[in-house]
Amino acid sequence: MKPNRAIEKYVPLVDFIAIMLGDNCEVVLHDLTHPEASIVAIRNGQLSGRRVGGPSTDLVLKVMQDKIYKDRDYIVNYKASGKFTTFRSSSYFIRDDQDEIIGMLCVNINIEPYVKTKELLNNMAFISQDLAYGMEPMQGQAPEPPVKEQLHENVDELFATLITEAVDTIGIITDRMKSDEKLDVIQHLLDKGFFQLKGAVKEVAKVLEISEPTVYRYLNKLKE
Numbered sequence: 001m002k003p004n005r006a007i008e009k010y011v012p013l014v015d016f017i018a019i020m021l022g023d024n025c026e027v028v029l030h031d032l033t034h035p036e037a038s039i040v041a042i043r044n045g046q047l048s049g050r051r052v053g054g055p056s057t058d059l060v061l062k063v064m065q066d067k068i069y070k071d072r073d074y075i076v077n078y079k080a081s082g083k084f085t086t087f088r089s090s091s092y093f094i095r096d097d098q099d100e101i102i103g104m105l106c107v108n109i110n111i112e113p114y115v116k117t118k119e120l121l122n123n124m125a126f127i128s129q130d131l132a133y134g135m136e137p138m139q140g141q142a143p144e145p146p147v148k149e150q151l152h153e154n155v156d157e158l159f160a161t162l163i164t165e166a167v168d169t170i171g172i173i174t175d176r177m178k179s180d181e182k183l184d185v186i187q188h189l190l191d192k193g194f195f196q197l198k199g200a201v202k203e204v205a206k207v208l209e210i211s212e213p214t215v216y217r218y219l220n221k222l223k224e
Contacts, residue, residue, distance in 0.1 A: 004033055004103070006094070006102060007029065007031045008040075010029055011029060011040070011041045013027075013029075013105060014029050014042070015043060017043075017107055021109065023044055024113075025107060025109050026042065026043065026045060026108040026109075027042065027043045027044065027106070027107055028045075028050070028108065029103065029104075029105055030056060030103055030104045030106065031102070032060065032064060032101055032103055035055065035056040035060065035061060035196050036197045036198045036199070037054070037055060037155070038054075038056040039054040039055070040052060047082065047084065047110050048083065048084065048151045048153075049151075050082075050152075050153055051153075055154065055155040055197070056197075057080075057152065058161065058162060058192060059147065059148070059149035060104060061193030061196055061197070062192060062193050063091075063093070063193075064193050064196055065191065065196065067101075069093040073093055074090065074091060075090065076090040077090060078090070079147070080151055081148070082151040083151070083153070085111075086110075086112055087108035087109055087151075088111045089106060089108045089109070091104045091106045092105040092106075108151075155197065155199075159197070159199075162192055163194075163203065163207050165188075165192075166186075167207070174207060174209060175209060182208050183218050185208060186208075186218045189204060190219065201215045201216065201219075
């Protein structure tokens with residue numbers, strides 16, 4: 001899929017940053033006009049197992065849903081977890097002429113070697129201290145909770161992770177859920193930006209064992 005022309009001009013930056021920071025740094029360019037297949041350029045994708053055509057992350061969907069990009073240009077130094085490693089990640093928001101987000105340029109640095117070295121040094125010095133990740137608070141605001149993100153190879157994994165997380169918050173298996181509990185699951189997924197993905201309604205209907213029209217009815221009720 002060819003990226004949006006406004007996004008395309010950022011492709012050279014993907015190579016530039018990856019070459020500058022080396023093989024231990026994954027650089028990803030997302031075109032958010034197609035969140036279910038948003039990755040249009042990636043370097044050192046072997047670090048997370050992702051490739052061009054892969055989906056957005058849970059954090060990307062949350063940024064779109066909550067419009068976090070409205071009051072900042074980027075988020076930096078947050079923790080991202082991939083299938084193979086842990087990253088210190090930063091994301092730059094790409095906007096259109098109407099100030100709406102259309103893309104993200106993400107830099108993910110593999111910190112596993114540094115964490116292991118730190119653990120070794122802490123053990124030798126009898127010190128126990130965890131790494132802390134999070135955004136710097138904006139001037140005059142209280143510190144925000146740390147940002148976390150999960151990286152997925154394909155959209156099916158993203159569907160499964162978000163739905164499982166939503167169901168777990170209720171604490172009841174799906175075939176025993178009442179209608180109001182299923183509504184709570186859909187509310188959780190709506191808050192996470194889940195329904196920006198193509199095919200999302202079909203997936204959640206299948207898991208909750210309800211019809212797609214029922215999912216749409218719940219969504220309309222929650223948006224009232």
